[in-house]
Amino acid sequence: MMENAYDRRLSALSEAMITAWQTAPTPPPITMPNDARASRSDAGAAAVIWGWTARVMRMAEAALLLHQNGFDVEVAPLLRSMQDHAIALPWVVEKRGRAYQTLAREKANGCPVSNWPKSEGGR
Helix, strand or coil: CHHHHHHHHHHHHHHHHHHHHHHCCCCCCCCCCCCCHHHHHHHHHHHHHHHHHHHHHHHHHHHHHHHHCCCHHHHHHHHHHHHHHHHHHHHHHHHCHHHHHHHHHHHHHCCCHHHCCHHHCCC
């Protein structure tokens, strides 16, 4: 009985969070003071923040649907990815352009940031 009450509260909270995200205003346009690398990196960081937040929310929707239909084992990878992105978001918010440049290098070189030594700019 306790598990069912917890499950209902968690589902209600998840649905409220998803609804809040879906009804939130879109971010304002980004105006760059110039075409310098730093300005482009700050704009890129804003796009990453928005994109990762959208990804977390969409994965939450999928996880909720899977759970409601009895696919709890299949939810685990989504929850892990949601957690990873949610943990990394404050790093991007704090470091902005530097974080974006790190992510761009990761993508270009195929080297995950999570595998970098901490002294080289990893999380």
